[in-house]
Amino acid sequence: MGTTSILVSFLLLVLAAAMASSATTHDACPASCGNISIEYPFGIGPGCFRNGFEIICNSSTGTPSLAGTTQLVPVSLLNIKTAEARVKLPVAWECFDSSNKMYASSDGDVHFNRDDVYRISNAHNQLVVIGCNTLGYTQSQQSEGNGYYRYAYYTGCMSFCNNSGSAADGACAGVGCCRVDIPPDVTNNNMAFTEYNHTAVLGFAPCDYAFLVDRDIYTFHTADLNMNVNTTMPVRLDWAIRDGLTCDEAKKKARSYACVSTNSECRDSSNGPGYVCDCSKGYQGNPYIADGCTDINECEDKEYPCRGICENAPGYYECKCPSGYHSADPLNIPCNPNFPLAAKIVTGGIGGLFIIAIVVFIFLLGKEKRKMKEFFRKNGGPIIEKVNKIKLFKREELEPILKTNNRIGQGGFGEVYMGYLRDEIRPVAVKKPKIDVKLANQFANEVIIQSRVLHKNIVNLIGCCLEVDVPILVYEYVSNGSLDKILHDSHRMPLDLDLRLQIAAQSAKGLAYMHSEITTPILHGDVKPANILLDEDFVPKISDFGTSRMITIEENYTSTIIGNWGYMDPEYVQTGLYTSKSDVYSFGVVLLELITRKKVLDPDINNLLGNSLDTYTKKKGVIELVDPEVSAKGSIGIFHSLAEIIVQCLNLDVDLRPEMADVAERLQSLLK
Ligand SMILES: *[C@@H]1O[C@H](CO)[C@@H](O)[C@H](O)[C@H]1NC(C)=O
Ligand SMILES: *[C@@H]1O[C@H](CO)[C@@H](O)[C@H](O)[C@H]1NC(C)=O
Ligand SMILES: *[C@@H]1O[C@H](CO)[C@@H](O)[C@H](O)[C@H]1NC(C)=O
Numbered sequence: 001m002g003t004t005s006i007l008v009s010f011l012l013l014v015l016a017a018a019m020a021s022s023a024t025t026h027d028a029c030p031a032s033c034g035n036i037s038i039e040y041p042f043g044i045g046p047g048c049f050r051n052g053f054e055i056i057c058n059s060s061t062g063t064p065s066l067a068g069t070t071q072l073v074p075v076s077l078l079n080i081k082t083a084e085a086r087v088k089l090p091v092a093w094e095c096f097d098s099s100n101k102m103y104a105s106s107d108g109d110v111h112f113n114r115d116d117v118y119r120i121s122n123a124h125n126q127l128v129v130i131g132c133n134t135l136g137y138t139q140s141q142q143s144e145g146n147g148y149y150r151y152a153y154y155t156g157c158m159s160f161c162n163n164s165g166s167a168a169d170g171a172c173a174g175v176g177c178c179r180v181d182i183p184p185d186v187t188n189n190n191m192a193f194t195e196y197n198h199t200a201v202l203g204f205a206p207c208d209y210a211f212l213v214d215r216d217i218y219t220f221h222t223a224d225l226n227m228n229v230n231t232t233m234p235v236r237l238d239w240a241i242r243d244g245l246t247c248d249e250a251k252k253k254a255r256s257y258a259c260v261s262t263n264s265e266c267r268d269s270s271n272g273p274g275y276v277c278d279c280s281k282g283y284q285g286n287p288y289i290a291d292g293c294t295d296i297n298e299c300e301d302k303e304y305p306c307r308g309i310c311e312n313a314p315g316y317y318e319c320k321c322p323s324g325y326h327s328a329d330p331l332n333i334p335c336n337p338n339f340p341l342a343a344k345i346v347t348g349g350i351g352g353l354f355i356i357a358i359v360v361f362i363f364l365l366g367k368e369k370r371k372m373k374e375f376f377r378k379n380g381g382p383i384i385e386k387v388n389k390i391k392l393f394k395r396e397e398l399e400p401i402l403k404t405n406n407r408i409g410q411g412g413f414g415e416v417y418m419g420y421l422r423d424e425i426r427p428v429a430v431k432k433p434k435i436d437v438k439l440a441n442q443f444a445n446e447v448i449i450q451s452r453v454l455h456k457n458i459v460n461l462i463g464c465c466l467e468v469d470v471p472i473l474v475y476e477y478v479s480n481g482s483l484d485k486i487l488h489d490s491h492r493m494p495l496d497l498d499l500r501l502q503i504a505a506q507s508a509k510g511l512a513y514m515h516s517e518i519t520t521p522i523l524h525g526d527v528k529p530a531n532i533l534l535d536e537d538f539v540p541k542i543s544d545f546g547t548s549r550m551i552t553i554e555e556n557y558t559s560t561i562i563g564n565w566g567y568m569d570p571e572y573v574q575t576g577l578y579t580s581k582s583d584v585y586s587f588g589v590v591l592l593e594l595i596t597r598k599k600v601l602d603p604d605i606n607n608l609l610g611n612s613l614d615t616y617t618k619k620k621g622v623i624e625l626v627d628p629e630v631s632a633k634g635s636i637g638i639f640h641s642l643a644e645i646i647v648q649c650l651n652l653d654v655d656l657r658p659e660m661a662d663v664a665e666r667l668q669s670l671l672k
């Protein structure tokens, strides 16, 4: 039993080998002539070509040409996929002597289409006639019984010259040269002329010419009025299997059907009768030979897009996102991690509720990835991931920005860089905090708080990167720097009263928004000029939410006092109870600095902040300290109102301080 089966499989093997060799008989045929590749149905030598497709090769010069012609027709391309051949065909011509007699001519015909497999490509060629006083035309497809006109197609054009200077280079529109499109189904290059009196033009145009030529290649030059009569012109031919059958008919005649490869298809010829073969979609190669069509490995071919994971399959390929990732169009749009539930919650606008925990797995492979994952976890990634307004950047996306010459700031908190994200036109500020375990909480705090606010007077957090030792924050870039810098920089730029009021009113709006316009109010906790940034139009943007807190029961009590002396609410220092009125106090100090242009540490300012003065004296003190640059310009009423606001903000009795929204409104009304 065992031996028989071995024997049988051996026989099958031999049989398979024999079949394979019969299927590839064309192996023995030359695959090229010179540097032109010759593929079946074309071939050189007996048994190598399908009837009508014979090529002869001059092996000493390496030039292939069509077989059976009366004159050599060199071939420069044989394309199986486009069913095209490029050849050179002679021009037709006739020349005249001084007695206006035609003494020599050629109709150009070389019988290149003996077996009728070719058609002149009507899409790629034109008929060109050159000469002075001639009409040149071609006729094609002899058809009996049509009376005087013996052909199915006539096409041509007339060329005339008034004198020797008439024709111009590049112009082929009837003067010295004319051209015309040809219909499909033209089978040969046989030309005819109608002669006119040439006596007057013999000096510069002794001959007439007519030819078919690749329309993309030929340009008329006046010198061509005298061209060599042995010139050949490049012509593009459409070939097809022209057994007189359409695809449907040919398929039924299995023996002569040319599309023999598996995964091949038949298509009726678009120029003339018959059909051509194509490899099916997803396959490439030669459909005219057995197993000639082979699978395209789309994953290795850049022409086939895939931004996800590419998997090749016979005849097609799949491009998918890895699980846990999605893309609306993985072929063209990169895959992003899924955040389906978070997206629903946010877009559904169920604000106020704490975001329900969603487990999102990020597939991290390899050791480096595990390390990044560890950082990610340590840096509060699992919390931040829930906040899907924030973009999570990969380390390598930010690395180009974190270069020394991009650094725009440096201090106790860390470093700030300015740069551009890939594919973005607007610059970003990248904040890289110092390594500090205590700051880790602050960091997550900042991200979460920032993600909840969207206001034109609050600096916009675009995203962060958690895959690094120290988490990195990416903000919109605010070009004019901080209010602190603008006010106290060594070369003080002038700041008129309107601008100062505008900065004050809009900063107040930003803070008011945080205090009262969002469902869970946020207290800033560190309001000071250094945390108010100004954009190119001096629109203020509140920044630095590291010390902010959301108001929840009990949580606004802090044991450690964070914040900046001078700006800090004295009541908070005493009780440890941080309220929205603490921000109001700090903002009062900012206002004071803004209109006096004196630092908070200035003794005059310090004196005003102390608790020994009564309201009236304080107000008077404020007005006296107003920056001389603006004091002359504004009405005294404005300064009175400003002083009033400032003194109220600085009131030691928390309950008597106005709300931020109130401050914002009053500042806004001063602007008008
Ligand atoms: C073949 O070689 C000639 C020069 O030897 C070159 O001009 C031509 O472009 C080549 N053709 C192909 C298809 O490589
Ligand atoms: C090949 O081409 C050369 C040069 O045109 C010619 O002399 C020679 O006779 C040709 N050989 C054949 C076999 O046609
Ligand atoms: C035509 O040719 C004649 C004689 O050469 C010349 O005088 C005349 O200007 C030409 N006309 C045009 C329109 O070129």
Ligand SMILES: *[C@@H]1O[C@H](CO)[C@@H](O)[C@H](O)[C@H]1NC(C)=O
Pocket: 100, 197, 198, 199, 200
């Ligand atoms: C051809 O034109 C010339 C003048 O240009 C004229 O002399 C001659 O008779 C014409 N020939 C014929 C056959 O009409």
Ligand SMILES: *[C@@H]1O[C@H](CO)[C@@H](O)[C@H](O)[C@H]1NC(C)=O
Pocket: 228, 229, 230
């Ligand atoms: C054109 O070719 C033929 C034969 O190939 C030759 O006899 C004739 O002199 C050639 N004519 C010119 C103008 O080169």
